[in-house]
Amino acid sequence: MTDRSFVHDHPEFEALLSIVSEGRAVTAALVEKDYWVTHTLWALEEAGLRTHFKGGTSLSKGFGLIERFSEDLDVKIEGSGLPRVNSWTSEGVRATVEREDFLRALGERLHVPGAEVSELPELRDRSWRNAVFAVRYPSRASDALPEAVRPFIQLEVGSARVTPAEDRPISSWVHDQLTKESSEAAAGLADNRPAAVHCVRPEVTLLEKIEAIAWRYRRVPFESESFVRHYEDSARILAGDSRASEHELQRLLGEMREAGDIRDWPAADDPSFNPVVQGERWAELEVAWRAIGPLFWGERISLEECAKDIRRLLQGLAP
Numbered sequence: 001m002t003d004r005s006f007v008h009d010h011p012e013f014e015a016l017l018s019i020v021s022e023g024r025a026v027t028a029a030l031v032e033k034d035y036w037v038t039h040t041l042w043a044l045e046e047a048g049l050r051t052h053f054k055g056g057t058s059l060s061k062g063f064g065l066i067e068r069f070s071e072d073l074d075v076k077i078e079g080s081g082l083p084r085v086n087s088w089t090s091e092g093v094r095a096t097v098e099r100e101d102f103l104r105a106l107g108e109r110l111h112v113p114g115a116e117v118s119e120l121p122e123l124r125d126r127s128w129r130n131a132v133f134a135v136r137y138p139s140r141a142s143d144a145l146p147e148a149v150r151p152f153i154q155l156e157v158g159s160a161r162v163t164p165a166e167d168r169p170i171s172s173w174v175h176d177q178l179t180k181e182s183s184e185a186a187a188g189l190a191d192n193r194p195a196a197v198h199c200v201r202p203e204v205t206l207l208e209k210i211e212a213i214a215w216r217y218r219r220v221p222f223e224s225e226s227f228v229r230h231y232e233d234s235a236r237i238l239a240g241d242s243r244a245s246e247h248e249l250q251r252l253l254g255e256m257r258e259a260g261d262i263r264d265w266p267a268a269d270d271p272s273f274n275p276v277v278q279g280e281r282w283a284e285l286e287v288a289w290r291a292i293g294p295l296f297w298g299e300r301i302s303l304e305e306c307a308k309d310i311r312r313l314l315q316g317l318a319p
Contacts, residue, residue, distance in 0.1 A: 062199035067298025088159030130158025217272035
């Protein structure tokens with residue numbers, strides 16, 4: 001991979017970032033990071049690693065359901081040549097060693113051309129059930145990232161439910177601009193867009209996010225900024241053209257509860273979805289909702305509307 005030239009190697013890359021930034025009304029630094037997210041997914045595919053992609057970035061880049069910049073890559077990775085893991089949940093010594101061997105071997109195999117990859121050991125699960133890697137790229141954007149956005153890509157690797165899912169092509173705003181222009185600047189450059197990333201279906205993410213909202217709403221300390229995005233993500237999935245029927249969601253919820261993927265499913269009257277009866281906590285959520293505004297480039301949905309949509313779903317899925 002190192003002998004090839006990529007879009008980010010081109011001397012006009014910074015100018016291209018500015019063009020895309022102006023056209024999309026987002027900062028050039030976010031345009032650049034979006035490019036490197038795509039490039040990182042391509043590098044995983046190029047290395048022969050089977051990547052199962054989920055979470056907010058998958059909703060945005062895999063399915064086009066949300067208009068919010070999501071920077072983390074939440075993945076499960078498989079690949080030939082990596083140590084076998086028989087259990088991702090057991091606390092036994094043998095299982096823990098297997099996971100450690102796998103994640104250390106994966107860290108040695110991760111390579112993203114033009115960037116540096118290193119593990120963040122302070123974020124690693126103590127039993128090696130997951131590990132977090134930082135993909136640090138050399139920024140050429142003319143402006144800075146929003147305050148809440150990391151100056152690197154956070155690659156979170158562990159085990160997760162990866163069905164149902166479908167293979168989706170992934171692109172970036174930069175690649176889309178080059179395609180639209182049929183730009184000569186791209187001639188001779190490697191096409192670093194992953195052709196088929198295994199993206200977990202949005203319905204799985206929806207159910208996980210709804211459970212996470214209710215759980216985090218009850219937590220002490222109350223950290224509204226850590227989960228407020230889940231409200232709008234859930235509402236966007238519910239509004240999507242290809243959303244599953246209520247019957248299909250009911251069946252999926254049953255499967256996930258049986259498998260232990262969902263453990264504490266909330267009722268429609270859960271406080272986290274009923275702003276009318278809330279006070280201080282809901283006010284904090286409103287503040288957090290406004291604070292993440294710079295990460296959105298499309299029309300937003302109010303917290304009240306999001307809660308209303310989720311309550312309606314919970315009522316429909318009630319036993």
